[in-house]
Amino acid sequence: MLCEMxxxxxxxxxxTRIEGSVLLLCTDCARFGVVxxxxxxxxxxxxxxxxxxxxxxxxxxxxxxxxxxxDVFSDMxxxxxxxxxxxxxxxxxxxxxxxxxxxxxxxxxxxSLVLKLESGNFHPTDALVRKLEHHLGIRLxxxxxxxx
Ligand SMILES: [Zn+2]
Numbered sequence: 001m002l003c004e005m006x007x008x009x010x011x012x013x014x015x016t017r018i019e020g021s022v023l024l025l026c027t028d029c030a031r032f033g034v035v036x037x038x039x040x041x042x043x044x045x046x047x048x049x050x051x052x053x054x055x056x057x058x059x060x061x062x063x064x065x066x067x068x069x070x071d072v073f074s075d076m077x078x079x080x081x082x083x084x085x086x087x088x089x090x091x092x093x094x095x096x097x098x099x100x101x102x103x104x105x106x107x108x109x110x111x112s113l114v115l116k117l118e119s120g121n122f123h124p125t126d127a128l129v130r131k132l133e134h135h136l137g138i139r140l141x142x143x144x145x146x147x148x
Pocket of ligand 1: 005006025
């Protein structure tokens, strides 16, 4: 859509009252007038329709298909990690009031690796799992209930 003031092609325009006339303006130009449309983020669902994500999107405890994960990470280590290992690392680090840099130094790793670990974007090698458990005093491995 084209902004009627600056002519910029934007995804969304807002009906904006400026000096007695109503124009369709981009967000930049809308600041100069009174926006008549509520911004999308402020739209409130009327009628008490509480919106919840479908249950299928909420991780269920124990519902994770571990076998699938193993396929994805098959070349990244043998240890089976707890599903929330990234969060465990971060929680333990923060409880010690270590910055990601502090933990990285203790592990002799890069800060970016620590951040990737904590966000779950990097699956630690077995050696790294042991180092993390040692330095943070936590367990990252899944509970040994399935140790067949
Ligand atoms: Zn504009």
